[in-house]
Amino acid sequence: MxxxxxxxxxxxxxxxxxxxxxxxxxxxxxxxxxxxxxxxxxxxxxxxxxxxxxxxxxxxxxxxxxxxxxxYIDEQSAQGLAEWEADQRAESRAVEVEALGMQTIDLHPFVAVVDVIAGTGVLISPPASEDVTLSEGGASLHDSLCADALRRLAPLGVEALEGEDGGLSLEGVTDDGRKVFSLYVSDCITTEPDFEEVAVSIEALREAAGL
Known part of the structure; x- marks a missing residue:
């Protein structure tokens, strides 16, 4: 049309x-x-x-x-369509993850995927292209929304892992510019999951996030 x-x-x-x-x-x-x-x-x-x-x-x-x-569309429109299609793929991956026994938590525009058995998880941000700076030299919109998402996860026993620099532990960045941060579940089903269980869980989480 x-x-x-x-x-x-x-x-x-x-x-x-x-x-x-x-x-x-x-x-x-x-x-x-x-x-x-x-x-x-x-x-x-x-x-x-x-x-x-x-x-x-x-x-x-x-x-x-x-x-x-x-x-035939221009480059800017093509980028917008690619970002929209990436959103659809992320939703599809979320459904697949739930089928594997993991839980997806909608924290719009962020999405958390947690493995309540192994106690692992990831927090997936929106594409970096949608971020804006709220003040000169200050935090961005995504920084503010990320902090809010973590506050909403806290009552569920889900917290962010701390990186070496004291900030959030970055698991990776997807091809469409979504940052993926590491989470852990403080009250997981398995009291002491072994190394192999955690490794398998993290690999599944990375795949679900598109890494």
């Missing part, structure tokens, strides 16, 4: 189709953009106006379900 975006007010845009019907809106809410699409009951939040347009276009395209065609 071909849509045209127009500015309604500062931080507020809307998209219309060829007939002039409003098909999507994008409004800035703090440091995020809220995207709403016609005939869709979800409100999606992204980090930039460009991503908001990409997400709206993708949702509208799925509603129409056109025949497969070859489309």
């Amino acid at each position: 071909e849509i045209t975006w127009a500015k309604e007010a500062a931080g507020s845009y809307f998209a219309t189709d060829k007939s002039g019907q409003v098909m999507a809106t994008a409004r800035k809410d703090g440091n995020l953009w809220a995207v709403e699409v016609a005939h869709d009951n979800r409100v999606r939040q992204v980090g930039t106006y460009r991503l908001a347009k990409d997400v709206a276009a993708r949702v509208l395209a799925e509603q129409v379900k056109p025949e497969p065609v070859v489309r």
Whole structure:
């Protein structure tokens, strides 16, 4: 579906189709953009106006379900679509992990995956491209959201491992720029899991996170 975006007010845009019907809106809410699409009951939040347009276009395209065609898009739009598809793959991996007996905890926009048997876990951040600096030389939006996610995990007996520098222990970074931090479960089912159990668990967690 071909849509045209127009500015309604500062931080507020809307998209219309060829007939002039409003098909999507994008409004800035703090440091995020809220995207709403016609005939869709979800409100999606992204980090930039460009991503908001990409997400709206993708949702509208799925509603129409056109025949497969070859489309040529610019580099920026391609990046936005790639990030959206990465989100879908992450959700699919979460389902697979649950099937293996692990638990997925939605801490939007972060996701935690924990193994309550071995006492291991990971915290997966959103893509780095969606992060913004809250103040000059200060913490970023993802830093603030990460701290909030860890506070929400604490009552569940899940805490972050400390790295050598005194900060969070970084397990790795995915191809699409998501930081993956190491967690541990203080009250796991196995009192003293052996080295092999922990190694197998960590490998499964890394695979689930996309490392």
